Amino acid sequence: MNYPMNPILRWRTAALLCAVLAVLSSSAAAQDAQRYRGVLQLNDSISLPFHWTWSQAEGAPAVLFNADERISMHPEEPIGDSMVFSFPVFNNAFHLAVAENGQFLRGFWVRYDAGNQRYPLELRQDDGNRFPGEHAEGFPAVVRPRYQMTLESDAVAPTPAVWELDRVSINGFYGSILTESGDYRFLQGNVVDKTLWMSTFDGIHAYVFKAQIARDGSLRGHHFSGKKYAAPFTAQPSETFALQDPESIARMKPGARISAVLPEWNTGESIDLGGLIRGKVAVLQIMGSWCPNCMDETRMMVDFHRNWAPKGVEFVAVSFERSSNREEAQVPLAKCVRDLQIPYPVLFGGKIGAVGSVFPDLEQFGGYPTTLFVDKKGTVRVVSTGFYGPGTRKHMEHRDRQWALLAKLVRE
DSSP, X not given: OOOOOOHHHHHHXXXXXXXXXXHHHHHHHHHHOEEEEEEEEOSSSOEEEEEEEEOOOTTOOEEEXXXXXXXXXXXXXXXXXXXXXXXXXXXXXXXEEEOTTSSEEEEEEEEGGGTSEEEEEEEEXXXXXXXXXXXXXXXXXXXXXXEEXXXXXXXXXXXXXXXXXXXXXXXXXXXXXXXXXXXXXXXXXXXXXXXXXXXXXXXXXXXXXXXXXXTTSOEEEEEEETTTEEEEEEEEEOSSOOOOOTTSSOEEOTTOOOXXXXXXXXXXXXXXXXXXXXXXXXXXXXXXXXXXXXXXXXXXXXXXXXXXXXXXXXXXXXXXXXXXXXXXXHHHHHHHHHHHTOXXXXXXXXXXXXXXXXXXXXXXXXXXXXXXXXXXXXXXXXXXXXXXXXXXXXXXXXXXXXHHXXXXXXXX
């Protein structure tokens, strides 16, 4: 005998079927996605390669790859004949046109955050190495897993760094470069002839590292970024060299308290920061929507917030932007807050460089992000400079250290 299906059961069955079909459709789209090798022309002599996938299905996101990083780029309203794929968090995009045969795309990386600067871009279907070309016999083998590095600059003193390299194939490397103010995130590359090439591209920073390899594994080369930046570096194999502890770089003056009054980024409402955190354990982020390390830290802090906010910990971000005008800063901040789903207050601190006026008792400020951990008595117990993100080997150690610090402050 056939019985009529219960309406609720019928609805649940239909919903389940729709969900299954959606997953199957998504899987099919992922399987149909074409893999492209993108080439971003930084200037007349340096180009930055990266890998990118796109299924060409209507409304389907594309995915940009840097080592283990996956950046989903969602299609926006077309501009003229160009498709537009926007980056998450950062207010920049690809403007692309498809060639008639569908084998390649051509267009520009457009930096809305830098006066609509345009960098020529081409993507061709290709599943090969990030940097094309054959390596000299034996040379990938002499690349070491860890280096003591010195980054040179005309503007500042030489910067000490650690270069981590993980071999993922005979001639394929992932890695990152750590400095005392943060890291260069997810680098990927390979050896061509006797030269190690690595790059990363996240929508706001476009970096290329070119290093000549000596027989002893030492490296000498240049770091390229944007249209003009080129700075030399050297690197020597080292398993023991260590950077300064990030909790020993900056400090608050003894007895200092947080006392700034700042506008909320969106409404402009004046917030008494000292009053907001009074009597609570607090985490204060000094950040900027333009800063990739800040975004990596914010993703971690959003995760921390889920666990520690119910235990009474107050999280607050103070953002310093390219503009001193809050209304102008709203555009990048809106995208940042939305895409990272920041659940805690974000205050506008002013223009980049204004940290000293908001936090006058903060000494030896070392860069963005800097994070202040405050106890229930209002004392800044720890100032942590920089952030070691998920592209580094130190990320989990960094994360666990701050988790343990919060646990200690909550118990006190």
